[in-house]
Amino acid sequence: MRNFIPLSLAQQIPNWTLGVTVLIPFFLLEVVRGATNRKHPSRGIRFAEALLLSYLLYSAFACKMIVVTGNISVYRPLLAYHILIAYAAFYCGSAVLLLISTIQKTEGNRKFMALIMTIGIAYGLCVALLFIYLLPIFGIFKGYLSSIGVLGWAIHWAIILVDYGALEISQVPSVLDERPILLKVFAPSLRLLQRFFCPNDYSERLRKERAALVEQIMLYDLDLRENANLSRQARYERVGERFALFL
Known part of the structure; x- marks a missing residue:
């Protein structure tokens, strides 16, 4: 310029x-x-x-x-x-x-x-x-x-x-896809900082996010069981593909 x-x-x-x-x-x-x-x-x-x-x-x-x-x-x-x-x-x-x-x-x-x-x-x-x-x-x-x-x-x-969204430890796919690209890029490094400087808060947040992830897995499996004509093995594979990023 x-x-x-x-x-x-x-x-x-x-x-x-x-x-x-x-x-x-x-x-x-x-x-x-x-x-x-x-x-x-x-x-x-x-x-x-x-x-x-x-x-x-x-x-x-x-x-x-x-x-x-x-x-x-x-x-x-x-x-x-x-x-x-x-x-x-x-x-x-x-x-x-x-x-x-x-x-x-x-x-x-x-x-x-x-x-x-x-x-x-x-x-x-x-x-x-x-x-x-x-x-x-x-x-x-x-x-x-x-x-x-x-x-x-x-x-x-x-x-x-962006209202502390970067501090979320484990996001389910439906939420992860909605996060701004800035948070997707920098969230891992921010989580490392939080783990080092705020270990108690990090542990509590991690516990809650793991519980939320388990809930999403169970709800998704229930939805497949009720609305999709799939065998048990096929249903498990579908759940695994859906949440492969977190497993």
Whole structure:
């Protein structure tokens, strides 16, 4: 995309892009505060936040964040850019600390969801800082690769937004087929995390899901017995084919 940016906008577009990201750390911390039932800051802190955000937004849209030199990917950071990075790191770090506190104090799904959120935020922050701040110090400008961190962060939060469906240990086929592709891909790794960090909750969920699986097998066999003209062996084979994934 950057190859199609007119030279007349080479200074403006990168700065405006940074302006779009200014509010993300602020709203991220607000979401985490709400999810962890933490008190919101005082009016004095809110006023200071408003001043900081106003300054960063003004700097971005006034093209005072970075100076593009030569290639549009190569830039020289200004004071406002350093402040933006420090602000983003502080707010994302604060969100991670709140989530870690929640992990230590809670159990079950709430603890595991906090863990997933923590991993997503920490991963996204580390990757972003690497490509947009640390590497440019050494003359390596690969800012577009920061999207890898954004993708990882988005995947973790998307998993949370599907109402904990990824935590289901064993799904019967009729339910499994309805799950979003995201959960089908990442559910195994999430179950391993849950087994390690929340063993009691994992064991209880596994017990319930096994009971649900047995129930589905028995109901399916009963349906075949009443509505299909099959021998006992043929019926058993049909049940085995239906639930082969779980047996």
